Amino acid sequence: MKTAITELFGIEHPIIQGGMHYVGFAEMAAAVSDAGGLGLITGLTQRTPELLAKEIARCHEMTDKPFGVNLTFLPTFSAPPYPEYIAAIREGGIRIVETAGRSPEQYMPTLKAAGIKVIHKCTSVRHSLKAEQIGCDAVSVDGFECGGHPGEDDMPNMILLPRAAEELKIPFVASGGMADARSLVAALAMGAAGMNMGTRFIATKEAPVHQNVKDALVKATELDTRLVMRGLRNTERVLNNKGVEQLLEIEQAKGKQLKIEDIHDQVAGVYPKVMIDGDMDAGAWSCGMVAGLIHDIPTVKELIDRIMADAERIIRQRLTGFLDDAGKRPVAARAIA
Numbered sequence: 001m002k003t004a005i006t007e008l009f010g011i012e013h014p015i016i017q018g019g020m021h022y023v024g025f026a027e028m029a030a031a032v033s034d035a036g037g038l039g040l041i042t043g044l045t046q047r048t049p050e051l052l053a054k055e056i057a058r059c060h061e062m063t064d065k066p067f068g069v070n071l072t073f074l075p076t077f078s079a080p081p082y083p084e085y086i087a088a089i090r091e092g093g094i095r096i097v098e099t100a101g102r103s104p105e106q107y108m109p110t111l112k113a114a115g116i117k118v119i120h121k122c123t124s125v126r127h128s129l130k131a132e133q134i135g136c137d138a139v140s141v142d143g144f145e146c147g148g149h150p151g152e153d154d155m156p157n158m159i160l161l162p163r164a165a166e167e168l169k170i171p172f173v174a175s176g177g178m179a180d181a182r183s184l185v186a187a188l189a190m191g192a193a194g195m196n197m198g199t200r201f202i203a204t205k206e207a208p209v210h211q212n213v214k215d216a217l218v219k220a221t222e223l224d225t226r227l228v229m230r231g232l233r234n235t236e237r238v239l240n241n242k243g244v245e246q247l248l249e250i251e252q253a254k255g256k257q258l259k260i261e262d263i264h265d266q267v268a269g270v271y272p273k274v275m276i277d278g279d280m281d282a283g284a285w286s287c288g289m290v291a292g293l294i295h296d297i298p299t300v301k302e303l304i305d306r307i308m309a310d311a312e313r314i315i316r317q318r319l320t321g322f323l324d325d326a327g328k329r330p331v332a333a334r335a336i337a
């Protein structure tokens with residue numbers, strides 16, 4: 001399939017694996033890129049720029065296909081040295097960066113001077129327009145369904161995507177709630193040029209996380225996520241567990257007085273406990289409502305091939321079948337699976 005996104009990034013399929021803390025290691029990014037999508041290493045999971053440089057080098061050994069790096073600008077307990085991370089990205093030969101969290105405006109001149117294409121992930125039309133204005137090449141439009149930080153507008157993709165299509169000139173991908181061919185075709189119908197998946201990619205054979213995490217995603221339904229840190233205007237959608245229930249109790253008890261320190265134990269240092277140790281009650285880790293659409297743990301290639309084959313079937317059979325003249329077209333045209 002050819003779209004503005006496959007052309008922009010030189011990839012075969014319009015499918016991106018969003019940056020994911022403690023998931024976006026070289027194994028994940030390489031598997032997605034090798035299968036024809038765009039894999040992303042999560043920059044800040046590497047504790048120093050030197051470690052990121054090593055992770056990029058490791059990924060180059062695993063795939064010849066293009067892959068990128070996610071650079072997240074979020075409130076953290078200690079601010080990372082972003083210029084050094086960007087230097088590691090540039091020197092590692094990376095030409096695609098996904099930014100997220102805050103506007104990358106401050107770093108755009110450096111990124112552009114290095115010939116890097118920037119796709120900014122954000123949760124509103126106004127932030128998408130700002131990304132376009134500061135020279136981003138594409139946007140990843142993240143709806144309220146998404147795992148991670150959906151912003152504070154609570155805007156689901158059925159509204160957000162067509163609104164983005166009305167306003168944007170640069171290409172965009174749909175992000176949040178994307179799981180399969182139905183998601184991809186719907187996203188294309190609403191004006192996107194592809195899709196970005198986070199949670200779905202965790203439930204794959206290659207995802208370098210504990211088996212308990214993959215099993216939890218297969219077991220979870222669309223009702224099992226919770227929104228935390230709303231009072232801090234740093235909303236995160238997470239999979240419910242005992243740690244998250246404690247967090248929500250603290251949030252309720254503290255009300256407007258809530259400070260990040262009050263929930264430190266339930267949000268800080270949780271990712272290694274979940275992703276490496278498989279402790280599923282450790283606290284808040286990002287997970288999308290799309291968990292309700294995850295029923296198996298295929299390889300990344302099986303997942304992407306299935307999405308692309310099913311998308312073709314949906315477009316050629318189901319959608320064209322609704323047209324008035326569908327029955328009049330030659331049988332061969334209708335039979336393509």
Ligand SMILES: Cc1cc2nc3c(=O)[nH]c(=O)nc-3n(C[C@H](O)[C@H](O)[C@H](O)COP(=O)(O)O)c2cc1C
Pocket residue numbers: 017018019020021023042070071072099100101121142145146147148149175176177178196197198199200285286287288289290
């Ligand atoms: C476990 C997990 C960790 C994530 N970590 C990050 C991150 O560090 N930076 C970032 O920009 N997005 C992060 N995200 C968001 C994803 O890149 C993506 O935007 C989101 O998962 C899309 O929604 P979906 O989960 O419904 O596919 C994370 C998502 C998950 C599920």
